[in-house]
Amino acid sequence: METAKTICRSCNAFCPIEVTLEGSRVGRVEGNSQAPLYQGYTCPKGRSLPAIHNSPDRLTTSLKRQPDGSFIPISSADLIGELAERIGRLLERHGPRAIAAYLSGGVIEQPAASALMISFLEAIGSPMMFSASTIDQPGMTIGYALHGRWAGGRTRPEARDVYMIVGGNPINSKQYLPQNPGMQIKAMRRRGAKLIVIDPRRTETARLADIHLQPIPGEDPTILAGLIHLLIAEGGVASDFVTLNANGFAELAAAVASFTPEYVARRAGVDEAQFRAVAQALMAARTGDIGLGTGPSMATRGILSSYLALCLNTLRGFWAAEGEEAMHASVLLPPREFRAQPIPPYPAWGFAEKTRIRGLEPTPAGMPLAALPEEILKPGEGQVKALFLHGGAAQSWPQYDKTVEALRGLDLLVIHDLVLSPTAKLADYVIATKAQFELPAITVLNEIIANSGHSGYGWADPFAYCGPALVEPPEGSDLLEAWQTYYRIASRLGIPLKIINWRSASKHQPQLDMEREPTTSEIYDLMCAGSAVPIDEVRRHADGHVFEAARQRVQPRDPQCSDRLELADPDMLRELGKVAREDPVLRRNTNDEFPYLLIPSRLQNASNTFAKAPGVLKWRYNPAFMHPLDMAELGIEPGDEVRIRSRHGQVRAIAEQDAGLRRKVVALMHGFGSSPSPDADPRLDGTNVNHLTSWQDDFEEHTGMPRMGALPISVTPAPRNQP
Numbered sequence: 201m202e203t204a205k206t207i208c209r210s211c212n213a214f215c216p217i218e219v220t221l222e223g224s225r226v227g228r229v230e231g232n233s234q235a236p237l238y239q240g241y242t243c244p245k246g247r248s249l250p251a252i253h254n255s256p257d258r259l260t261t262s263l264k265r266q267p268d269g270s271f272i273p274i275s276s277a278d279l280i281g282e283l284a285e286r287i288g289r290l291l292e293r294h295g296p297r298a299i300a301a302y303l304s305g306g307v308i309e310q311p312a313a314s315a316l317m318i319s320f321l322e323a324i325g326s327p328m329m330f331s332a333s334t335i336d337q338p339g340m341t342i343g344y345a346l347h348g349r350w351a352g353g354r355t356r357p358e359a360r361d362v363y364m365i366v367g368g369n370p371i372n373s374k375q376y377l378p379q380n381p382g383m384q385i386k387a388m389r390r391r392g393a394k395l396i397v398i399d400p401r402r403t404e405t406a407r408l409a410d411i412h413l414q415p416i417p418g419e420d421p422t423i424l425a426g427l428i429h430l431l432i433a434e435g436g437v438a439s440d441f442v443t444l445n446a447n448g449f450a451e452l453a454a455a456v457a458s459f460t461p462e463y464v465a466r467r468a469g470v471d472e473a474q475f476r477a478v479a480q481a482l483m484a485a486r487t488g489d490i491g492l493g494t495g496p497s498m499a500t501r502g503i504l505s506s507y508l509a510l511c512l513n514t515l516r517g518f519w520a521a522e523g524e525e526a527m528h529a530s531v532l533l534p535p536r537e538f539r540a541q542p543i544p545p546y547p548a549w550g551f552a553e554k555t556r557i558r559g560l561e562p563t564p565a566g567m568p569l570a571a572l573p574e575e576i577l578k579p580g581e582g583q584v585k586a587l588f589l590h591g592g593a594a595q596s597w598p599q600y601d602k603t604v605e606a607l608r609g610l611d612l613l614v615i616h617d618l619v620l621s622p623t624a625k626l627a628d629y630v631i632a633t634k635a636q637f638e639l640p641a642i643t644v645l646n647e648i649i650a651n652s653g654h655s656g657y658g659w660a661d662p663f664a665y666c667g668p669a670l671v672e673p674p675e676g677s678d679l680l681e682a683w684q685t686y687y688r689i690a691s692r693l694g695i696p697l698k699i700i701n702w703r704s705a706s707k708h709q710p711q712l713d714m715e716r717e718p719t720t721s722e723i724y725d726l727m728c729a730g731s732a733v734p735i736d737e738v739r740r741h742a743d744g745h746v747f748e749a750a751r752q753r754v755q756p757r758d759p760q761c762s763d764r765l766e767l768a769d770p771d772m773l774r775e776l777g778k779v780a781r782e783d784p785v786l787r788r789n790t791n792d793e794f795p796y797l798l799i800p801s802r803l804q805n806a807s808n809t810f811a812k813a814p815g816v817l818k819w820r821y822n823p824a825f826m827h828p829l830d831m832a833e834l835g836i837e838p839g840d841e842v843r844i845r846s847r848h849g850q851v852r853a854i855a856e857q858d859a860g861l862r863r864k865v866v867a868l869m870h871g872f873g874s875s876p877s878p879d880a881d882p883r884l885d886g887t888n889v890n891h892l893t894s895w896q897d898d899f900e901e902h903t904g905m906p907r908m909g910a911l912p913i914s915v916t917p918a919p920r921n922q923p
C-alpha cells in the first residue's frame with residue numbers, strides 16, 4: 201500500500217489530497233495537510249472518490265448504439281474511424297456549422313478537452329461552440345462588458361472590510377471562497393470584517409454572516425438598486441473615485457430614485473431596518489467586494505443584477521488600489537499586469553453573427569445554449585446535425601422534453617462519459633473516458649476562468665499544481681481522453697490543430713504535431729506556453745505551491761489614461777426602468793394556483809449531474825425543502841411524497857423541512873432524477889427539476905437564459921400509496 205498526492209477534481213475548489221493506492225485500486229482519500237492554503241480541507245464528495253473510481257458501473261470500453269436502441273462495445277480505433285468518416289461526410293454535405301459541441305463539468309477533470317474541442321471547431325470553421333456559461337451566470341462576464349473592468353482587479357479577501365454574497369452559498373459550492381471556505385470566513389470575522397448574505401434560505405454560509413437578508417426570490421435588482429439609492433442619499437459614494445473613474449453617475453442616481461428603503465422593504469419582503477443595516481455596513485467599509493452567485497442569475501435579470509453589483513463596487517471604490525497586492529496573479533498563464541485604472545466597456549452583443557433562433561447571439565459568455573435545441577430542430581441552411589456533448593444535458597438543461605427531442609433529432613450525438621449516465625443513454629456513441637486519478641492533474645483551468653471575468657474561482661495567491669496520473673486505467677479497458685477524440689478525428693481528416701485556450705485566455709496558440717500524438721502532459725505544456733512560472737517548476741511541488749515570485753502589485757495609473765467605467769449603460773437603465781414601473785406581483789406570476797416559488801440551491805455532497813457515490817448523500821434523492829409551517833399547512837410530514845407543478849410540467853418529489861427557508865419558497869437542486877419519465881419514483885435517485893422549466897419562460901433577451909429560479913409552482917401531497 202502506498203500513498204500518492206494529487207488534487208481532487210470533483211469541483212473547482214481543487215483541494216490537494218492524499219490517495220491510498222492498492223495496486224490500481226484506489227483505497228482512501230484524505231486532505232493533504234502539507235499543502236498550502238487549504239489546511240487539509242476536503243469535503244465528503246472528495247472523500248467518496250474511491251467509490252466512483254472503483255465503481256462496477258464504470259465504462260471500460262466505448263459504446264455504439266444499435267438500430268434497436270441497445271448498445272454494443274466498440275474499440276477506440278473503430279470508434280475514431282467511424283466518427284471521422286461521419287464528420288467528414290457531414291462537413292462536406294452541410295458545412296462546418298452543422299458540427300457543434302457543448303462543454304461543461306467534465307472539463308474540470310479533463311482540462312485538455314476544452315483546448316482541443318475549441319481548437320477542432322476553430323479548425324473546421326464552426327462557430328457552434330456552446331457551454332454551460334449561458335445557463336449559469338452569463339451576467340457576470342456580460343456585466344463586465346457593459347460596465348467595464350478594473351485593471352487592478354478585485355480586492356483580496358484579507359483586505360476586505362466587508363464581503364457581500366448575493367444568492368451564493370460558498371460553504372457548499374466553494375464559489376467565491378474555493379479554499380476551505382469555513383476557515384476563510386472565520387479568519388475574516390476574526391479580523392472584524394463583516395459578512396453579508398442575501399438569500400431566501402438561511403444557508404450554511406448565511407449562518408456565519410453578520411447580516412442575513414432573506415428576500416422574496418427574484419428581487420435582487422430591487423435590493424441592489426435600493427442599496428445604490430441609499431448610498432447616494434446618505435453620502436456613501438466614494439466621490440473622488442467615481443469622479444475620476446466613472447461616467448453616468450447622475451443618470452444612475454435618477455434611475456434608482458424610486459427604490460427607496462420603504463419601497464424595497466415592501467417589495468422584496470425584507471425588514472427595512474435590516475436593509476438599512478446592509479447599506480450602513482457597505483458605507484462603513486473602506487474596502488470590500490460584492491459577489492453574485494447563481495441565485496440571482498437563475499431568477500431572471502441576471503445581467504441587470506450583475507451590472508448593479510458592479511456599479512455598487514464602483515460607487516464604493518471597492519477595487520484593488522495602487523500598491524496593493526493583486527488577486528489572481530498568473531502562474532500557469534502568461535503574466536498579467538494589474539493597473540489602478542479602468543478598462544472601458546466593450547461590446548456585450550452585436551459583435552458576431554446571430555443564431556437562427558429568436559435573435560439570440562454570442563456574448564462574452566459565449567454562444568447561447570438557449571439556441572442550440574432549436575438550431576438542431578429547425579431545418580434549413582446551417583442546421584446543426586452533429587453534437588459532441590460533454591455534460592449532463594438530460595438533467596441540467598432547461599426543459600427536459602425539448603432536450604431529448606433535440607438530442608434525438610441529431611444525425612450524430614457523441615458523448616464522453618464515465619458511466620452510462622441518463623444523458624449518455626441518448627447517444628449514438630458513448631466514449632468511455634478515463635477517471636480523474638488516471639489523468640495528470642493541472643490547475644490552469646481556474647486561472648482561465650478567473651482571467652475571463654469570473655472572480656469566484658482561482659486563488660488570491662499565486663498557487664498552482666501540476667502532477668502525474670496516479671493509476672493506470674483498469675486492465676483490459678479501452679479508454680480515451682476527450683481531447684484525443686478531437687485530435688484523432690482531425691488527424692484522420694487531415695485538419696491541422698493549434699492549441700486554443702478557453703476564451704483565448706492566452707495569446708499563445710502553438711501548432712500541434714499531427715503526425716505523432718502528444719501525451720496529455722505535453723498538451724498541458726502547450727496550454728501553458730508562455731506561463732508566468734515554467735510548468736516544470738510547478739511540477740516539482742507535489743503539495744502544490746504558492747509561487748512568491750509570481751505575486752503582482754497593482755501598478756499606478758497610466759498618466760495618459762482617460763478610460764472610464766460606465767454607470768449608466770442605456771440597456772441596463774432601460775431594464776431597471778421596467779423593474780421600477782412593473783407590478784411585482786404580476787411579474788412574479790404567483791397566484792392561488794401557483795402560490796410557491798421554486799429556487800435552485802446546491803447540496804454540499806452532490807456536484808451538478810456528476811455520478812453520486814453510494815452513501816455520500818444523506819438521502820439518495822434531492823429533497824424538496826420547505827418551511828415546516830408550509831408543510832403543516834399542507835399536511836405533509838418530512839419524507840412524504842409531493843407533486844410539484846409549474847406552468848410547464850409536473851414532477852414527483854420528496855419533501856423535507858428546512859426552518860431556515862423563507863415561507864412559500866421551495867428549494868430543489870438540479871442534476872438529479874435519471875428516469876426519462878417525470879412520474880418516476882423520486883426515492884430511487886431524485887427529481888429532475890428541469891421537467892418544470894421552459895426555454896420560453898421569461899428569457900433574457902440576448903442569451904436566452906430562461907427562468908430557472910423564482911419559478912411559480914404548486915405543491916400538493918401525493919395520493920398515499922396503498923400498503
Ligand SMILES: Nc1nc2c(c(=O)[nH]1)N[C@H]1C(S)=C(S)[C@@H](COP(=O)(O)OP(=O)(O)OC[C@H]3O[C@@H](n4cnc5c(=O)[nH]c(N)nc54)[C@H](O)[C@@H]3O)O[C@H]1N2
Nearest residue numbers: 304305306332336591592593596616621800808809810870
Ligand atoms: N434547473 C436548473 N438547471 C441547472 C442549474 C440550476 O441551478 N437549476 N444549474 C446550471 C449550472 S450553473 C450548470 S454549470 C449546469 C451544469 O450541468 P452540465 O452543463 O450538464 O454539466 P455537469 O453536470 O457539470 O456535467 C457533468 C457530466 O459530464 C459527463 N462527463 C463527461 N466527461 C466527464 C469526465 O471526465 N468526468 C466526469 N465526472 N464527468 C464527465 C458526465 O455525464 C457528468 O455527469 O447545470 C445547469 N442547470
Ligand SMILES: Nc1nc2c(c(=O)[nH]1)N[C@H]1C(S)=C(S)[C@@H](COP(=O)(O)OP(=O)(O)OC[C@H]3O[C@@H](n4cnc5c(=O)[nH]c(N)nc54)[C@H](O)[C@@H]3O)O[C@H]1N2
Nearest residue numbers: 367368369373417418493494495499799802804806807808
Ligand atoms: N457542492 C457543490 N458545489 C458546486 C456545484 C454543485 O453542484 N455542488 N456546482 C458548481 C457550479 S456549476 C456552480 S455554477 C457553482 C454555483 O455556486 P452558488 O451560486 O454558490 O450555488 P448554490 O449553492 O446553489 O447557491 C445559490 C444560492 O442562491 C439562493 N437563491 C435562490 N434563488 C435566489 C434569488 O432569487 N435571490 C437570491 N439572492 N438568492 C437566491 C439559494 O438559496 C442558494 O443558497 O457551484 C459549483 N460548486
Ligand code: SF4
Nearest residue numbers: 208211214215243246
Ligand atoms: S470541495 Fe470537495 S469536491 Fe471540491 S475539490 Fe474539494 S474535496 Fe473535491
Ligand SMILES: [Mo]
Nearest residue numbers: 332335336337
Ligand atoms: Mo455552473
